[in-house]
Amino acid sequence: MYALYIANKNYSSWSLRPWVLLKALGIDFDERFVPFLQGSSYEEFRKFSPTGLVPCLVDGDLTVWDSLAITEYVAEDHSQVWPTDRAARAWARSASAEMHSGFSALRNICGMNVGVRVRMHEISPTLQANLDRIDELWSEGLSRFGGPFLAGEVFTAVDAFFCPVAFRLQTYGLKLSDSALAYAERLRSLPAMREWYEAGLAESIRDEPHDAEIALAGTLMEDLRAV
Secondary structure, eight states, X not given: OEEEEXXXXXXXXXXXXXXXXXXXXXXXXXXXXXXXXXXXXXXXXXXXOTTSOSOEEEETTEEEESHHHHHHHHHTTOGGGSOSSHHHHHHHHHHHHHHHHOOHHHHHHSOOOTTEEEEESOOOHHHHHHHHHHHHHHHHHHHHHOSSBTTBSSXXXXXXXXXXXXXXXXXXXXXXXXXXXXXXXXXXXSHHHHHHHHHXXXXXXXXXXXXXXXXXXXXXXXXXXXX
């Protein structure tokens, strides 16, 4: 059985991607939770991850790091990870890679923090450009492959890669088209996403650098996390 190392569910967008993929597709794994530490988590994470980062998947004697590499590794034994249709699969891989390497303004300004609600100070041009591209990408996938998921009728890796965006939209009240917002709500309504969200709310661990990002982005309006 796979062992998947992740960090705090409230904060760790990178951990969410392979976790929700495995959960939503019913692929068995053993969750290994290692929380962020005050200061630096590098040495603690280096005990299981060559990069000192999460997520990291261990399969027997093999260690696979980075969310995209984990996805491709799991896909070798589980064909449902990617769409069966060749055109949909090519599009899904391209969109996942774009998410994996891009959208830096959204990542840097709107860090994942599932348990709070924030009113943004402003939407910068670079952040708006990221939001516009996400809207365009989601609209293309939904219309081209018929929905309700980005590459067709079933949840696949491309949806998992955008699950953190669905939480960010909720946290920061970010605006997209009606169809894109409906898709984000569809993701948040998935049982796996509800499980992650409830666990994130229940965490009492706080990571100060992540929480400090809130004041830079906007005004904290509500904190739903456990005390």
